[in-house]
Amino acid sequence: MTLSFYIARRFATMFLGVFGVFFGIMFMVDMVEQVRRFETGGGLGAAAWLAALNVPAGLYHILPLVVILATIALFLALARSSELVVIRAAGRSALRTLVAPVVTALLIGALAVAVMNPIVAATSKQYEVQASRYKLGEQSVLSISREGLWLRQGGPEGQSVIRADRANLDGTELFGATFLSFAPEAGPTLRLEAESARLADGAWTLQNVKEWQLGEAENPERDAQFHDTLTVPSDLTADRIRDSFGTPSSIPIWDLPAFIGGLEAAGFSARKHAVWLQMELALPLLLAAMVLLGAGFTMRHARFGRTGVMVLFAMGAGFAIFFLRNFAQVLGENGQIPVALAAWSPPAAAVLFSLGLLLHLEDG
Numbered sequence: 001m002t003l004s005f006y007i008a009r010r011f012a013t014m015f016l017g018v019f020g021v022f023f024g025i026m027f028m029v030d031m032v033e034q035v036r037r038f039e040t041g042g043g044l045g046a047a048a049w050l051a052a053l054n055v056p057a058g059l060y061h062i063l064p065l066v067v068i069l070a071t072i073a074l075f076l077a078l079a080r081s082s083e084l085v086v087i088r089a090a091g092r093s094a095l096r097t098l099v100a101p102v103v104t105a106l107l108i109g110a111l112a113v114a115v116m117n118p119i120v121a122a123t124s125k126q127y128e129v130q131a132s133r134y135k136l137g138e139q140s141v142l143s144i145s146r147e148g149l150w151l152r153q154g155g156p157e158g159q160s161v162i163r164a165d166r167a168n169l170d171g172t173e174l175f176g177a178t179f180l181s182f183a184p185e186a187g188p189t190l191r192l193e194a195e196s197a198r199l200a201d202g203a204w205t206l207q208n209v210k211e212w213q214l215g216e217a218e219n220p221e222r223d224a225q226f227h228d229t230l231t232v233p234s235d236l237t238a239d240r241i242r243d244s245f246g247t248p249s250s251i252p253i254w255d256l257p258a259f260i261g262g263l264e265a266a267g268f269s270a271r272k273h274a275v276w277l278q279m280e281l282a283l284p285l286l287l288a289a290m291v292l293l294g295a296g297f298t299m300r301h302a303r304f305g306r307t308g309v310m311v312l313f314a315m316g317a318g319f320a321i322f323f324l325r326n327f328a329q330v331l332g333e334n335g336q337i338p339v340a341l342a343a344w345s346p347p348a349a350a351v352l353f354s355l356g357l358l359l360h361l362e363d364g
Contacts, residue, residue, distance in 0.1 A: 003092070005100070008100040008104045014074045018069045018070045022066060026058055027055050030051040030054050031048055034050040049130070054124075056116070060249075065290075068290040068294045071293075071294030071314075072297075072314055074101065076311070079298070084300075094361070095358060108284075113283050113284065117252060128250075149163065149167050151236065164178075165177075172199040173196065173198045177193070177197040190215070192212075192230065194208060199237075206232060248272055256277045260274055260277065271332075275339050278340060278342070278344065281343070282344050289348075292350070296314075296358050297310045297317070321346060321350045328343075
């Protein structure tokens with residue numbers, strides 16, 4: 001037990017060291033990039049603040065590579081100090097020795113998903129807001145695309161498609177907005193064109209509105225009505241609109257299941273978010289697989305030689321699993337493979353490959 005705690009502590013120290021080095025490098029690089037992007041911004045202080053908000057997302061994305069580097073550093077250090085020889089001479093097998101770092105990696109993965117994921121979601125969202133302010137100005141509006149902003153909302157009376165020429169930064173105020181309502185299993189029933197629309201308290205408040213009844217009217221244009229103000233119920237919220245502009249990683253994992261349910265209820269495809277949720281749940285297993293993978297190539301005595309080659313093999317295998325995971329994510333989001341297969345097959349394949357390698361090399 002004492003030996004297991006010792007190895008776990010060494011691995012955790014290596015992980016924190018590698019994590020800190022990557023944070024420092026990425027922070028400096030990102031700070032230079034922020035200075036280049038926002039030449040008229042708030043100086044070095046603003047650039048440092050933007051970099052501090054942006055770096056956690058990048059670090060979280062490469063967390064598996066940080067783990068495999070920490071594993072390689074751990075076993076190279078144990079080999080050079082001959083501690084591996086002593087451990088094997090004491091009768092402890094390679095697989096039993098790996099229990100401590102594997103459990104530590106599982107705990108790191110669980111902590112990353114439970115704590116770091118919401119932090120990354122919050123910092124990424126804040127980074128987008130701050131970057132838009134530095135780039136566009138405090139009072140500027142955000143043009144989403146050439147065709148404008150498109151939204152869709154659901155309700156008991158059917159669904160509505162919303163198009164706007166432009167919107168404010170959080171998407172709660174639209175300009176040049178068009179609302180087109182559809183009845184269930186029927187065609188369009190109502191069209192509204194408004195100069196502006198503001199979302200508050202579960203409803204859109206429209207200004208300077210022209211209304212067309214498309215359902216039963218013989219001549220919708222002749223019967224069109226004008227309103228100074230009109231209220232349209234909505235199940236959208238500011239957070240849902242803001243989250244829909246970004247990637248699933250901008251939503252905390254604790255809020256993701258409810259967000260997926262809301263998307264599906266409103267008629268959106270939530271497959272991309274479902275794949276991300278399953279991949280986040282599989283992250284602890286992936287980190288454990290990276291430990292096994294790194295140990296399979298570097299858990300050997302230094303006198304055997306070819307240390308550099310084995311490190312390159314370990315890094316190559318780690319990058320292969322990392323890119324295989326990203327490729328499976330793309331296939332899952334496109335519907336080419338099931339969601340569970342996209343999320344869980346890369347870490348499962350890495351674990352099986354690593355165990356096969358370790359059993360092949362095991363002689364004790």
